[in-house]
Amino acid sequence: MSMLPRLITRTRHALSNGSLIQHQTPTFRCPPSMLRRFSSAKIDARSEETKALDNMKTLAAEIKRHSDAYYNQAKSEISDVEYDSLVDRLRSLEQQYPLIQLTDSPTRSVGIQPRGDHLYKHKIQMLSLDNTYSRDELFQFEQRNRKILFNRDHDTPTIEYVCELKYDGIAVSLLYEKGEFKRALSRGDGLIGEDITKNVRLTVKSLPLSIPEYRDRDVEIRGELVISKRKFAEMNEGRKREGLPPFKNPRNLVAGLMRLDLEDEKKKKAKESSYSIIGQIDLDMISYTLLFRDASSTTETNAMATTPTLNTHTSRLSQLESMGFQPDPQSTLCHDLTQVYAFLDKWERERGEYDWTLDGIVIKVNDIGYQRILSEKVNAPRWAIAYKYSAERGITMLKSITSQVGRTGKVTPVGEIEPVILNGATISRATLNNFDYIINLGIRPGEKVIVERGGEVIPKIVGLQCTTTPPEGKVDHYCTNVDCPNTLFGRYLHFVSKTAMDIEGLGEKTISALQKVDLLSSVVDIYRLREHRETLLKLEGWKDKKTDNLLAAIEESKNRPLERVIHALGIPEVGEATAAVLVQNFSSLQELSTVDRQTLSNIESLGPVVSDAVYRYFQENHLWKELEDVGVTTKRTGDHPIRKRSTGGQLPLSGKTIVVTGKFSQGREKVEERLLDLGAKLVGTIGKKTDYVIVGEKPGTSKMNRCQELNITIVREDEIDHLISRLEK
DSSP: OOHHHHHHHHHHHHHHHTTTHOOOOOOOOOOOHHHHHHHHHHHHHHHHHHHHHHHHHHHHHHHHHHHHHHHHHHOOOSSSHHHHHHHHHHHHHHHGGGGGGGOOOGGGGSSSOSSSSOEOSSSSSOOOEEESHHHHHHHHHHHHHHHHHHHSSSSSOOOEEEEEEEEEEEEEEEEEEEEEEEEEEEOOTTSSEOOOOOHHHHTTOOOOOGGGGGGTTEEEEEEEEEEEEEHHHHHHHHHHHTTOOSOOOHHHHHHHHHHOHHHHHHHTTTTTOOOHHHHHHHEEEEEEEEEETTTTOOOOTTOOOOOBBBBBBBHHHHHHHHHHHTEOOOOEEESHHHHHHHHHHOOOOOOOSSSSSSEEEEEESBBBHHHHHHOSHHHHBBEEEEEEOOOEEEEEEEEEEEEEEEEEEEHHHHHEEEEETTTTTEEEEOOOOOOHHHHHTTTTSSSSEEEEEEEOOEEEEEESOEEEEEEOOOSSSSOOOOOOOOHHHHHHHHHHHHTHHHHHHHHOHHHHHHTTTTOSSGGGGGGGGGGGHHHTTTTTTOOHHHHHHHHEEEEEEEEOOOOHHHTTTTTTOOOHHHHHHHHHHHSBHHHHHOOHHHHHHTSSSTHHHHHHHHHHHHHHHHHHHHHHHHHOOOOOOOOSSOOOOOSSSSSSSTTOOOESSSSTTTTHHHHHHHHHHHHHHSSSSSTTTTTTEEEBBOOHHHHHHOOOOOTOOEEEEHHHHHHHHHHOO
C-alpha cells in the first residue's frame, strides 16, 4: 500500500474512535513572571497601535477639514507649512504602523471631494505634486531620479529640469473634442471634478474655443486659473466706489467665481448679484500641460502629448503657446541642479513684486522619455516636485498688545507693530493667537519680534528676534532662530576666515553690506556674486578694482585644501585638527557623506561625541554638494595633499597624541603646524590616550574639566619649548 492511502486509513480510524481528538500533547507550563511580561508586552503593543490609530484619525480629520475649507470654501485657515506638517505627521505614522492605515487617508488622495450637482469623472486623473521646503530634499529628489534612470546616484548623465512659477489659483482641465472646446472641470479630488464650463467661458476672455491643430483627436489642456494683482486691485477699487465690500484676496475671488451657480445669480438683483460683475472679470489661465485622450491614456504620464517634435517639456510649452494658450512666461530650462538653485534664489527675491500671487516653484524633468520611466505614484508624478518658500518673515518692533472680539465673542490678542512689508503687503497688525501663547513666547511691548505671513494667511507673531536654549546635556545657550541675522552673519564670518576659506576682502563690513541688499542667503551665494557684479558696483564705495579683487579672491578660494573646506562647513564639534583627521581617513566629501556611524566611531582620535556630530551633519545637510556644484574643491587632490611628516629619525613628539585649545599669540595655526612638524598626532577630542593638552588664552571649559578628570598634563603656550627640549633629551 502506498504512503498516501495508508495515511488516509489511519486518519479515518483515529477519527472514528476519537483518539485523534482526545490525543493530548505534553503541557508546557509558562512561569508566571514570563506570562505577565508576555501579556504586558501584548497590551503595550495593542495600546501603542490603538493610540497611533486615534492619532491618525485625528490628523486625517483635521487635514480634511482644512482641505475642505481651502478647496470648497476658498478659506486659508492655516499656512501651507502648517498644513504640510500635518500631512507629514500622518504619513510618518502610516510608515511606522503599515498594518493600520486608514482606507481614506488624505495622504493617498488629491484635493478634496467636490460638492455640487454637476460632477464629472476625469478620464485621466488630475495628480497633485509632492512638496518640499528644503534644498536637501531637492538634492535627494535628484539622487532618486538618477538611481531610477541610471541605476546609480553619481557619475551619471546630466538631468535637465524646467522651472515654472507655481501660481496660487484654481487648477482646471479643459477638454477639446475634435478641436472644439467641450467642457471645463475643476480638479476636485483628482478623480471627480465639478463642471465649471459656463464660468470659465465667461471669465477667461483669452480662452481658445477651437484648436485646429487637433481636429483629428481629443485633447486636454491643464492649467491654473488666476487673476493678476493689478486687475484684482482695480476691481476692489470699483467695488469700494459702489459701496460694495471688497474681495479678500485673488485666489478667493477666482475660487468663488468658479463655484457660482450662474442661473441662480441671474435671478438676483443686479447690485446683490455676483453675476452682475462676472462678465466684467478677465481671468488668466496659465497652461502647463497638453494631454492626448487616447484609449491607452489612463495616467497623466502616459497621456503626455509625445511626438518626434514633442519630446521635451519645453517643446510642449512652445506647442501650447502656438495654439493660443498662455504657458508660464517665466519658465526656464535649467541644465543642472545648480541652475535650479539660482532660479529659486531669484524668485525668492522677486516674488513679492510679481503681478501674480505665487505659491512656490515647480521643478520638472524636461525629457519626456525620462518622465515615462520615472512614472508616477498614487497621487503625484515622480518626475516633478514643488519647492515652496517658507512663509515670509520680517523683524519689527511690537508697540502694544490689543484685543479684538470675533462674531462668536472669542477674544483674540493682537500685536500692534511697526509697519513691515511681507509678500508685497504692508503689515501693521498681527495675531498673537491667545494669551497662553503670549506667556509661552515671553513677548512684551517694546521688544523686537518675528512676524510671519504665508500667502494670504493672517499675519502672526511667531517669536522674539532671538530666543536661546541650551542643547541637551550642555549649559551654553544657542540661538534657535535659523533666520537670525546674527547667526547667519557669524556663519559667513567663519566660512571666509583665514583658517577656513581665507577670502581676502570679505570682512564684517562687506558681509553686512551684502546682507542688506539680499545678496547673501547662504555661503554658497558668495560664489554667485560674480553674477551680480553690476549690483556690487552700485554699492557705496565699490569701484571696479575693489569688486574685481574680491571676485578674484573668491575664485581663488575654490581650490583650498580639503581640510580647510571641512572646517569652513561649520560642523559642530569639528575644528581644524579634527578636519585634518577626517581628510586623513576620507578622500572626498562624497565618501564622508555616505560613511556609516560605526566607521566614524572606529576612528580612535574622534571619540563618540565628534563622530556622532559628523554623522548627523552629513545626514541632514548637503551644503557640501552645493559648494561642489559651484566649483569648490571637495576631494583630496595632489595639489593640496595632507601634510606628510618626515619618518627619518625620531621626532620629539612622535607617538604623542595632543589636543590644542584656546587662542595663541602666534596664532593657533602656527602652533599646530609646529607640533605636526615635530611628529605630533593632533586630535580634537580629549580621551584616555591623550598625552598633552596645549592651552592658550580662553581655553574650552569642558576640555579643561576633562583634563582634570583624566589627569592629563596641561602645557601653556610659553611652556611648549620646555616640553620639546625635555622630550628631545
